[in-house]
Amino acid sequence: MLTASAYAATSPTEPLAPTTVERRDLGPRDVLIDIKYCGICHTDIHWVRGDWGEKDYPVVPGHEIAGVVAEVGPEVTTYAVGDRVGVGCMVNSCGECGPCRQGEEQYCTNGTILTYGSIDRDGTLTQGGYATHVVVDQDFVLRIPEGIGLDEAAPLLCAGVTTYSPLKRWGAGPGKKVGVIGLGGLGHVAVKIAKAMGAEVTVLSRSLAKKDDGLRLGADHYYATSDPATFEQLAGTFDLIVNTVSAELDVDAYLNLLTVNGTLAIVGATPKFSLNRSSLVRNQRAFAGSQIGGIRTTQEMLDFCAAHGVGAEVEITPAGKINEAYDRVLASDVRYRFVIDTSTLGTTS
């Protein structure tokens, strides 16, 4: 058993605080990872602050993990000590159901074991990446290619695959017009990936405040959704729109921006929709959802990002400022992802 230093939430209302977490002894197929960086995803905040109902506490959040292999179990064949690796939103699944066999472990019909807040095989609550170390089955460990810094790679483990997956599935590429709603952690990576795929990319942000950034990140166009003229000007434009915002959405307004056969894919945790039948039926539009991505897709995304020089834009934060970082994410005051430097978490015993 290894005791890792960590930061945990103890209730929806208390600030996160320093703690320690026990990591299991290495099983034959386990990999011990010395975590270097962990991104702060908006999902961590939804989870910790009770937006999605009651959760178990204390919980160490964090599912954008990047680090280095420190030790491997005797049957581990894929990784060796010193390898640069990552862990995303999942740490296990049944491996036998239809979705698992298709490499879509995030839709495991027997219940995906999430990186934090899930009941693990041994009955304990999984604890995430705001920690110095983690032990993970080799099948849920990803290889971070050379050429991407571990800090800018960490957010790809969730934000990257969550946007890569729908962009790939609904055909973002040359000749396709892609809209991205919300220029935050997920949105800014979506812009970079969609551009790298060869699509014509438009940011749909609440205001023009981040326009220069959006264009620098690779967007071809940038519009403010607070301006009603945007919805007239862009009517019937997009083959695919990816919604990354967590707020309520006027789905009809965005469906009307799709061309014939266009798709509006929801990845943000939008709590409520308004949806008019005619917005869908007219022009055979599709309203779809997507959750993270399977392990194979995550590795493919990391390799794609390395090949195209895509990484997240990060602000590195010490552990002591995690609570401040949460407030700043909620205020959209980060360009564009906080990443915790885990060397500030303390030492292990």
Ligand code: NAP
């Ligand atoms: P984030 O960094 O906070 O970005 C969200 C963006 O949404 C903001 O930058 C902002 O963009 C826009 N926004 C924020 N509040 C808004 C409001 N009240 N009305 C309209 N737009 C608003 O969050 P994130 O980490 O990218 O995560 C985004 C959402 O995706 C979260 O709900 C998260 O839980 C979810 N998520 C889903 C999956 C999945 O598998 N489906 C995976 C990861 C995360 P502008 O300022 O440009 O408008």
Ligand code: ZN
């Ligand atoms: Zn996430």
